[in-house]
Amino acid sequence: MNSAPNIEEARDEAQGIAVGSSFYAAMRILPRAQRDAMFQVYSFCRQVDDIADSDGPRDERLEALQQWREDIDALYAGNPPARVQSYAASIAQFGMRREDFIAVIDGMEMDVPADIRAPDEATLDLYCDRVASAVGRLSVKIFGLPDDDGILLAHHLGxxxxxxxxxxxxxxxxxxxxxYLPRELLFHAGITSSDPDTVIASPAVPKVAAPLVKRARAHYDKADEIMSRNRRSTVKAPRIMSKYYRKILELLVERGFALPRDPVRLGRASKIAILLQYGIV
Incomplete structure (x- = not known):
């Protein structure tokens, strides 16, 4: 039987997963207890995401995600399996909710019975809530935001x-x-197919992307408004994540959504500039 990992082992494993991600710089500026908790959340998300994205049989992936649900339930019941035992101290310290861990699993599972293709708007919003805003709800507990603003920030920034x-x-x-482009916007742009290869080759993709860009910008603006009324030290990590990703969005707009769509990445200099501007309190 594998022994339960101690906090140092859990930290090393999670940090190894997180290095190179867009979230790493934002997490590493946090005090140690918060940083450890965020590495645990990130590691959890990566592990369930890897299950959903694997090319294994769908029934085996569903079974693996169900095992994660059972492990989270056992954790909150006070009998954690080894792979989540190190989460217990962080949950006790920061008050992260079981429902949000489960929501993340539910979101990852949405891609497993069948690949998501042109979901309706309601399904897309549910997906975003589960795979992103639920992670935000876990995170704002760690950052120490008041409950009302924390939930709002998780909603909009996620x-x-x-x-x-x-x-x-x-x-x-x-x-x-x-x-993941919603069917209503596809239809509005004159695209009736839900086949991914057909859709991405359409010259109407920019017309589909435009309202999503507008929607994302509105969420960033609302997130900025929420963060502006909270202590700078409390929101420095989510602010860095917000600035990283908003810059990526603007680079996408600058590039355009017509073919050819070259990959867009945030350069090292831009990352350092954001970190220096928003990471120093």
Missing amino acids: RALQLTNILRDIDEDADIGRL
């Missing part, structure tokens, strides 16, 4: 980040058979 991901990854998602 959706802003996820819509940016969707716009950035249109072609990459299509390569694995997925299409």
Whole structure:
């Protein structure tokens, strides 16, 4: 039987997963207890996401996600399995909710029975809430935001980040058979297919992307408004994440959404500039 990992092992594992991600710089500026908790949340999200994105049989992926649900339930019941045992101290310290861990699993599972293709607007919003805003609800507990503003920030920033991901990854998602552009916007642009390869080749993709860009910007603006009324030290990590991803969104707009769509990445100099501007209190 594997022994339960101690906090140092959990930290090293989570940090190893997080290095190179867009969230790493924002997490590393946090005090140690907050940083450890964020690495645990990130590690959890990566592990369930890897299950959903694997090419294994769908029934095995569903079973693996169900095991994660059972492990989270056991954790909150006071009998945590080894792989989540190190979460207990962070949950006790920061008050992260079981429902938000479960929501993340539910969101990852939305891609498993069948790949998401042109969801309706309501399904897309539910997906964004589960895979992004639920992560935000866990995170704002760690950051120490008041409950009301924390929930609002998670709602808006989570959706802003996820819509940016969707716009950035249109072609990459299509390569694995997925299409997150909502069907209502596709129809409005004159695209009647839900086949990913057909859709991404359409010259009408920019018309589909435009309202999603507008929506993401509105969420970023609302997130900025919420963060502006909270202590700078409390919101420095989510502010850095927001600025990273908003810059990516603007680079996408500058590039355009017509073919060819070259990959967009935030350069090292831009990352350092954002970190220096918003990471120093």
